[in-house]
Amino acid sequence: MQLDVFNAFRDCALREGVQFYFNGYLSHNVIGAMGDTLRHRLEAQGTKGTVTRRVFSTFVEMAQNILNYGADAAPVAGNGRIGQGAVAIGQLGDHFYIICGNHIEREHVERVREKLDAIRAMSADEIKQAYRQQLRNEEEDHLSKGAGLGFLTVARDSSAPIEYCFVEDEDGQGQVGFYLKATI
Template sequence: MQLDLFSAFRNSADFNGVLFYYSGMLSQNVIATMGDTLKQRLESQDAGGPKSRKLFSSFIEMVQNALHYSPDAPGADGQKVGAVAVGRQGEKFYIVCGNLVLKQHLERIRTKIEPLRSMTMDEIKQAYREQLKSDHSGDTVSKGAGLGFLTLARDASEPIEYSLAEIPGSEDVAYFYLKAIV
């Protein structure tokens, strides 16, 4: 990387309140290390209490989803890859996660997230309770059949955001970005 590009990246991260950023291979060990690092970073920011717990829970939910539901990265020898950023803007924190998804699951992702964006908090909590009782037998892809998205929506202070982006030259995979504000 050229030094001027690194400087621009660093300045952009500072401007956007980025406290933590990672991009690369994902594994349970990497997630555990990221979690420990994030906890220390939050402590240095005097971020504690329920907001910190929701932020950490959302962070773990997002990176675990990236690990469990991403296809293997092309040319990465069976490894999963992803990127995650945690930042602070004023009194709120945000988590943004990006990972590969199979294109065949794009519509399924949309149908899980879109309704959450317009639900009230009471509706989200009710859907969460109903999903906990469900046996999830109709969903062969997801272990929790959308429970993770409901958890994120329940802990977020604003509607969760997402984006699905094509990868030039790829017929099978796209990039999935998810953002939650706590």
Template sequence: MNAAQSIDKEYEPFFAMARERNVIFYYVGYFSQNIIAAMSDAVRLQLAVSGVDGTTRRKLFSSFVEMAQNIVHYSSDALTAPTPESEQQRGQLRHGSVCISMVDEHYRLMCSNPVATVRVHQLRATLEPLRTMTLDQIKQAYKQTLRAEAPEGSKGAGLGFLTMARDASAPLEYNFQPIDTDPGSTMFQLVATI
């Protein structure tokens, strides 16, 4: 078997699955603010070239950025040591994945990253109410959060999940998967349909 055949045999199933599932963008690896900026440029351009209408493009883009920011801020798999708060963690590299695909008439954004197991209860308590809130209730909660102090332990204004819930056309979906090899971490998966 020559090198080209080996590459084709190894990667063709992955590419076939990506085509079959209408994957528009996929990244797995370490995230930093600089990587998010580069990915954001690629996603923004791809959506514009694809002819996605302005409102949908804005919703997709803002939810994509929120997911990527959550990975940088909260993934428990850090490659680099924390930097001072004044640098807003620009030097941090944290592991996770993001995916944008087309499902029927909708876009599906997915992200996955390990989080500290002790945070699972807090995340569930934040996400579950969003699943049953109306759009008006989500917008009201968004406005209240804008006026309030940042939640304790938050590395942002606490608007990320509210932004995604506001922009989504269906309730946010989430899952927590224990990591057998690291009981101190749990795999967090989040899905937003736009």
């Protein structure tokens, strides 16, 4: 990267309120270190406890999605995984935002879109009810590594509807860029 391009990137990030940005390989250890940094940053600027919890929870869910569901994710020795993606955390005015991006397999796009559109159509009370119902749900989603609570957790902690988009990959590898944004 040229220095002038880096300077433009930095200036854009500052204008958009970006406080933390990471692009690269994620592991449980990297997510833990990023989470510690985020928590200290929020505490240092005097962010309310409930907001800190929501920002932190949303960050962890989104980073875990990259790690567990990204097309570039792979197992590593000792039961671990690594995943490749990007995460940005910023603040504009009184609101924080968390954005993540990674590749997913094209075959999963419609499934993810259906889940997110259904959640986006729910009220805050409906999201909380769906979350509680999913906790009790014994049906297993064969593609989910958890209880299927990730998107519901992000939506529950958000102060506005979650946003998402898919971007076609130009490399023809059968993958699609997936971007998710939550506002706290």
